[in-house]
Amino acid sequence: MAISDRVVRELNLQLNREIYSAYLYLSMAAYFESVGLRGFSKWMKVQWREELMHAMKFFDYIASRGGRVELYAIEAPPKDWKSPLDAFEFALAHEKEVTKRISNLVELAIAEKDHATFNMLQWFVNEQVEEEQSFEEVVLKLKLAGNDTRAILFLDSELGKREVSAENESSGALQD
Ligand code: FEO
Secondary structure (H helix, E strand, O other), X not given: OOOOHHHHHHHHHHHHHHHHHHHHHHHHHHHHHHOOXXXXXXXXXXXXXXXXXXXXXXXXXXXXXXXXXXXXXXXXXXXXXXXXXXXXXXXXXXXXXXXXXXXXXXXXXXXXXXXXXXXXXXXXXXXXXXXXXXXXXXXXXXXXXXXXXXXXXXXXXXXXXXXXXXXXXHHOOOOO
């Protein structure tokens, strides 16, 4: 069954939002660099790569179904946050919004009886559980740390150990 124009349009919009997510986290990486928290910045740079991988999954899927990939303008992300906690709470709210959008896409695939798109989206349904969890974990730790500079610096060195996931590394999406 051919993919519908409506589904292609919505998938292209999501591709755009994934690139926006990448952009948002790169902006957060810049913010963390500016306040001397290079571990937090590294964590966000890894997240930027993850989001680009998400975008490429939509790109490749649309193309594989014979749809036309369209690239829309990318909104400029915010630049400053009040604190690391403020940034991570902003990011967590953003991820919850992404989860809603993925759910809406799933609903559309069901309504259109587009089983292939439904199937592809299941990866994102699972991924969003992990995404919310990983941001939430940092939010909770930052709340525990409060204004304790030593705790924040300890967290900074912990978060700096994050590496690009094996799937992202091997997906080839960013190397083509
Ligand atoms: Fe692409 Fe962070 O969800």
